[in-house]
Amino acid sequence: MENLNIALIGCGMIGREHIERIQNRIRGAKIVAVCDVFEEGAKKGAEIAGAGTKIYTDFNEAINDPDVNAVVVTTPGQFHKGPVLAAIKAGKPVFSEKPLANTAADGKEIVEAEMAGGKHLVQVGFMRRYDRGYRQVKELIDSGKFGAPMVIKCTHRADGVADDYTTAMAVTDTAIHEIDVLPWLVNDEWDEVQCIMPKTNSKVKNALKDPQIMIMKTKGGIINMLEVNVNCGFGYDINCEVVCENGVVNLPCPSFPTVRYANEVSTKIEDNWILRFIDSYDVEIQDWVDHALKGETGGSSAWDGYVASITADALVKSQTSGVPEKVVTGGTPDFYKK
Ligand SMILES: NC(=O)c1ccc[n+]([C@@H]2O[C@H](COP(=O)([O-])OP(=O)(O)OC[C@H]3O[C@@H](n4cnc5c(N)ncnc54)[C@H](O)[C@@H]3O)[C@@H](O)[C@H]2O)c1
């Protein structure tokens, strides 16, 4: 394969970002077809992609178009399974935005289909594995200089969320990033996870519980404390601090100039994920394209996506049980061992 001719399924917020990215900044790939259940949405996507882009409202038709040899899935999480399975069936490489699926049951179907086909075709969009800051933290931890990691403290804060954002989405849509990136960062696996609910922010006007505190223990005994807080009202604030035996590795928000003005010292905080991780998405999609052209996958595999969904299921269970819940994966199949 010399070039990826991509059908992108789901022309919403990140779908349109990825269309623009692939057409203008990614080598070896172009969007040849776009699909959205709403024709208007697909048309908007096609406008960004440029003249000649085919428009579909049925993902099966888009994926099975003979001019298409690769697929990007940017529908909401609960609708990833259909197009991902269709791409596997067609034998075409597929990049699925995170999460691979909203439930472990859906993730299992994808993993089983990929194994049955005997070819690695699925990459999951956990872009933090491509973020310069997270990569530097991993290098520092892997150097061994600071000793073994013992505690991780994270915040995943957002200015606000849409009205249809639910309590479970704090796990399946938001904490899912930490669920994937932290075990990768410290070379470990989740063992048990717990979600506890502090008092809810009075700005929340529906049934959403926000903030939430997630306490997650790895098999190696590392404890992570994660604050998910999606109505913080002051910006997109992602922090990660790893406490090791001989030192602390801290990844704060990327720095902006510090301003001294009117008796105050201040530093800007990024508005949203688009800007905070913009470089990571570029690196991630280019890496997917480079791998797919060689018949390979990079980044997070379908198995990683499935394990993240198993962990998310356990955390969602703990949202109601209030107690720690076990993360049971049954072990990595040989097909996915690196
Ligand atoms: N990696 C990241 O940081 C990041 C950032 C934002 C979103 N995401 C992920 O990307 C996905 C999309 O998020 P979004 O914010 O762009 O959502 P969105 O709601 O803005 O867009 C989704 C689009 O998919 C379309 N759609 C739904 N079902 C479809 C189907 N069966 N076939 C074709 N089109 C369909 C909708 O009409 C909509 O236009 C989610 O999984 C989300 O978690 C990831």
Ligand SMILES: O[C@H]1[C@H](O)[C@@H](O)[C@H](O)[C@@H](O)[C@H]1O
């Ligand atoms: O879909 C978005 C995206 O994945 C962001 O990176 C995350 O911070 C948000 O919580 C989520 O809603």
